[in-house]
Amino acid sequence: MDYKKYSQILKHVTKPGRYTGGEIGQVIKNKEDIRCRFAFCFPDTYEIGMSNLGVRILYGVLNEMPDVWCERVYAPWTDMAEYMRKYSIPLTAHESGDKVADFDIVGFTLQYELCYTNVLYMLDLAGIPLLASERGEDCPIIIGGGPCTYNAEPVADFFDIFSIGEGEEALPELCRLYIKMKSDGTYTRSKFLYEAATTLEGFYVPSLYKVEYKADGTIKSYIPADEKVPAKIKKRIVDDFDTSYYPTKPVMPFIETVHDRIMLEVYRGCIRGCRFCQAGMVYRPVRDRTVPTLCCQAKELYENTGYDEISLTSLSISDYSDIDELTNTLVEWSDANMVSLSLPSLRVDSFTKELMDKVSSVRTSGLTFAPEAGTQRLRDAINKNVYEEDLMRAVRVAFEAGKNSVKLYFMIGLPTETDEDIIGIAKLAKAVIDEYYKTPNRNKKRPPQVTISVACFVPKPFTPFQWEAQNTREELARKQQLLGDNITDSRIRYTFHDSRTSHIEAVFARGDRRLSAAILEAYRRGSCFDAWDEHFDYDRWLSVFADTGIDVAFYANRELGEDEVLPWDIIDCGVKKEFLLRERRRAYESKPSPNCREGCLGCGANSLGGMRRCCP
């Protein structure tokens, strides 16, 4: 944003540094050399968007292309949007300050369902028609990517095209196609979208499919426009993850962001297969980077950024095959440079004294673990593969090291859950308190504190629990109350998630195209920043659903039929339905399954290829 032109406004909004740009590391190019301008939009605030690793990677990959210029765009906070509307200031890109509406391609990363209204908010501020069907030849191509595109049907009406899976190779291919068709004069919007869907892999153009519904509201079929349009869109993966592009000169935000540190992406996917977890399924097959590559990237990033913290990023860091060698090598170098190491996503069964010592410099007073469920029976049913002994051993290590507080994450409303499982959460928390007093050399200065944070289960596409009904809000409230009643110890702090957000999330997670009309209407009535408590308006959503003919329970609280056509059946994410069904059966028998290293369950993700993957 041009700080001179808008200085009066910038002096009156909160955190003006969100809008001014000019950061160290931003990419500025000469417009005359550019044949495709790409606006990469993050539909949330600057502080959140700047922390996203996917954006960093794709920003870097696209800008590696000499004739493509990728710029960043974030959702202005509502105080800024008010000024923008009042003074007709259009949404602009961070680097050049040029209008987003004048770009060739405008991409949105869809990280969570509750950002959907923000996509409309940003398109609207940019002056781009909200519906794909209303866009003319002069409009940019609107593309979506990210985890939510594994079922992007609820926002299908707003996007021209979706990129399914990893984008490092797919997005440059799309830009190449755009440049080619523009230069040989064959470009029209519809021709370009058709070419992308039929000649490139991993692109889904919703307008090329007709959806038919049955009388009961379920889907009858998806009909492709012609025989060249793929019946299923296969997710893209980077074949050689070890050598694939990784940004070592990131843009350095001036203002504080959520994750302001070096992020090393150690591996993709997860060997565990927790049955509620979408990330653990859709990022398969598991592929890792080698220790030399990671250490090299760490040093380069340190030299280019001056960050004093390195975070090892993955879904479950202790499952990395060379974790000891990696941490040993990194610690030797990082200590000498006064850099601290942080290991988020630690599993309790892998938490050792040795590992904790390596991260002891991390600036945190407590430790966080995720047992997810209160009883062994339910932990087996969700395939968490964590035992009470593991948790007790882990907290003992922490208590011996002088820690007093432990945070535990749980979920309620899980399939097969009974009241005994709920009460089990309270019992487990109490057992952690007892463990503190059983630890001889504990820190006696302060009493122990166990915080339990309880989320509500949301059934997600491409998981063994995708067919399950979400508990009604009444049932979730009863369980939250039951758990509260069973916590009698004042040293246990109990917090739980608002079931209203989880309810709306469930509608979108398993929604179909008919939801687009509701999202549009909610935006028109003022919904945006739904992921922010102060903006989320549950009652407005309910009235919008009622007025647009959407039955909330049909999407959130209904058990889906196993033979039903699901909105996300159009996507092939590698993991096959038969596998998900097998895992669902095992959940009902409360039987855990081995992880990918112990034995292959034949999920099907290896059909996607991938070098250095952990599976056969």
Add this chain to the structure above:
Amino acid sequence: MNESVLNERKAETPSTLRIRFSKTGSLQFISHLDLMRTMMRLLIRSGLKMWYSEGFNPHPKLVFALPLSIGAESVCELLDVRVYGDIDCEDLIRRLNEASTPELKFIEAYVPERKFKDIAYARYEITVYSQNLKKGCDNAVTELFRSPVIVSKRTKSGDHDTDIVPFVRSLSVEFDADTHELHVNTVLSAAPDNYLNPEYIVEAIRRATGAPSDEDFTPGGDSYSILRTEMLDSEGQIFR
């Protein structure tokens, strides 16, 4: 943190290095706290051998002379950092500028002789732009400061009605009718317990001339800018 690295550094005696830098353009919207974080990273990148505090979370110590509020630019910011060994100051400035952006520019580094508490005043260039500024507005501003100018001044003990005139050491005003710009060059008290934020001068100008408007934020419309140009000691000499 690595004990041996800390011990090795402890064996030497740290000395203080002073760095002068400018913070201009879009960087005026970056808060002091955010600037400190950015500065820390740039110093780490420069390879400067810094002293680290002891304790649970060792970190270098940066001391800024006079924090700049959001919306003000400066070409005379000073920062002290404790370092080890002989420093090639020119080389350090070159390396810092290579890693930085032109809006955060490093000007010089030197071993200081005086302490920040000797700073008594700061000079500012304030420019107000408005199509509504008319001939004679410069005299109106000068006239205003001949008698007490009472503003509600924010202090640690709450808001107090305060006369800001005693904080103004000098003030000269010029109006350029062609560009519709009112230029004010002023020296304000900047002693630790007597600091006057230049925004109060803008507030006074608004009172005398009606500009810049406090309600109309039309892009390209009324605006003002504040540039800190010098830090001065009690004698009015440039502080180094």
